[in-house]
Amino acid sequence: MNALSPQQIKGYIQATIFGFVCGIIGQAIMKIYIALGLPPGYAVPLTVFTFALGGAILMGIGIYGRCFAFGGAGAMLPMSGLAGAVTGGIIEARAQGKPMKTAIWEGAKGPASVFIPVGLLAGLAVAIATIVAGIGG
């Protein structure tokens, strides 16, 4: 690998900072749900959904776009980045003057369309592999 340029190092540091802040916010949201009396089995999925909703809303009002510029892949990796990518795709298509149906389709066919099928396939493949190898259980 070549020597790291200052630009790359800056990107790495920004992604790390963004991830750190996201982790702390996520933990705070989960603590709030647990304090409200939800069992952890529900608090964790609800935290994930809250994060995705937060990312979508922030993208909708135009703040998360700046987060993408700041955090790079660090902003894409949380669930907020995934929901934000869907929202961003739709808003971009709308800004180009496309009708609403086309815009929704363009937003949904990006990362969202591959996420569930690929997850299902990868999960199945790994589950079969671990059962055959006798590791998991």
Add this chain to the structure above:
Amino acid sequence: MDFLYAGISAAVICLIGQIIFANTKLGPVKFFMLVISLGAILSGLGFMNWFNGFGQAGVAIMTVSPGDMFYGSWMVLLTQGSLSVFCILIPLLICCFAAGIICGVLGKLPKNAPQAEPEAKEAAGKAEVV
């Protein structure tokens, strides 16, 4: 201390993600495919179990955790014959995408979009008339 561990684990995931994203020429779609597959593979190797305990929500909010959840769901289905975990996971992901789509439909358009301005003016004009 929980908060520190969550922050550190999320930061590590983001740093690794940024290293992968910066050094390979993957688009966002392929990047997400890679991330969710990595989540499933790490989960199969037993690493995600420990990592989830360490980072808690810091790991759960990342896109690697659905990979882990898909693996766990398949394991429950294949070993116990129960669909219960899928019944939480799939609606959860669909809700996340639905939130993205709804916010995309309702969200405001960026100011610098050239074609968007006439629409925005029309909408403002209609609002004034009403």
